[in-house]
Amino acid sequence: MEVPALRPTAAAGPPAAAAAAAAAEEEEEEEGRGREAAGRRRDERSLEALSLAAGGGGGAAAAAAAAGRQLAEGRRATLASALELEGTVLREGRLTQFVANNLERRIRLSGAPRGEPPAAAGGGGGGGGGSSIPAIDPGALQDVVALAGQVAAQVDELLRNVHCGLQALTALSVGCIQTYRDGVESLGEAADLSIRAMYALVARCEELDRAMQPVPALAKRIRDMKGTLERLEGLCK
Numbered sequence: 312m313e314v315p316a317l318r319p320t321a322a323a324g325p326p327a328a329a330a331a332a333a334a335a336e337e338e339e340e341e342e343g344r345g346r347e348a349a350g351r352r353r354d355e356r357s358l359e360a361l362s363l364a365a366g367g368g369g370g371a372a373a374a375a376a377a378a379g380r381q382l383a384e385g386r387r388a389t390l391a392s393a394l395e396l397e398g399t400v401l402r403e404g405r406l407t408q409f410v411a412n413n414l415e416r417r418i419r420l421s422g423a424p425r426g427e428p429p430a431a432a433g434g435g436g437g438g439g440g441g442s443s444i445p446a447i448d449p450g451a452l453q454d455v456v457a458l459a460g461q462v463a464a465q466v467d468e469l470l471r472n473v474h475c476g477l478q479a480l481t482a483l484s485v486g487c488i489q490t491y492r493d494g495v496e497s498l499g500e501a502a503d504l505s506i507r508a509m510y511a512l513v514a515r516c517e518e519l520d521r522a523m524q525p526v527p528a529l530a531k532r533i534r535d536m537k538g539t540l541e542r543l544e545g546l547c548k
Contacts, residue, residue, distance in 0.1 A: 398411040411417055 398409055401408040401410075
């Protein structure tokens with residue numbers, strides 16, 4: 312920091328001038344010391360800012376985020392306390408639900424025309440409420456009645472068609488079920504007959520096997536007779 316130069320004082324002069332010069336020098340020295348202290352404070356703040364930016368940025372961001380959350384929570388608490396006076400407040404985590412008291416009356420009041428008193432908006436007046444309803448055209452009512460009769464006739468015809476269709480589908484379903492039942496019954500009978508025939512065939516095969524038991528002995532005797540005839544034929548030659 313720069314230190315202001317001291318003004319040279321006169322070696323000789325009246326005492327009042329010397330005192331004034333000394334006071335001016337003291338004031339200038341105090342101003343210089345104040346400027347030097349202010350410069351040091353600015354340098355210290357600059358160093359702190361640089362250190363926070365270099366290594367402590369995360370802490371500052373966290374502190375700012377915490378301050379923002381506290382502010383938001385305070386606003387939500389203030390809003391919830393204000394809403395509790397007008398209805399029911401339900402809190403589920405960060406979600407806040409509000410149900411107003413006299414909701415139906417509030418809806419009616421909000422739907423009332425501007426300038427109309429709340430009693431008329433509630434629908435209780437007879438003369439004032441009736442004046443806002445236009446006159447009904449009798450011809451329109453007759454047209455509505457005629458169209459309603461046509462719609463009723465068409466609905467009746469549609470129901471009859473549906474009834475007939477359901478009956479046809481029911482009859483077809485019953486026929487399919489009966490056919491399936493008959494097929495299953497005939498298949499069971501055929502399978503039963505096949506099993507009986509197989510058992511009969513097995514029994515006949517067993518009987519044939521028992522009847523063929525003497526055949527090997529008979530074949531051996533035939534071979535012996537054939538050998539004997541061959542020897543006799545050789546002797547006769």
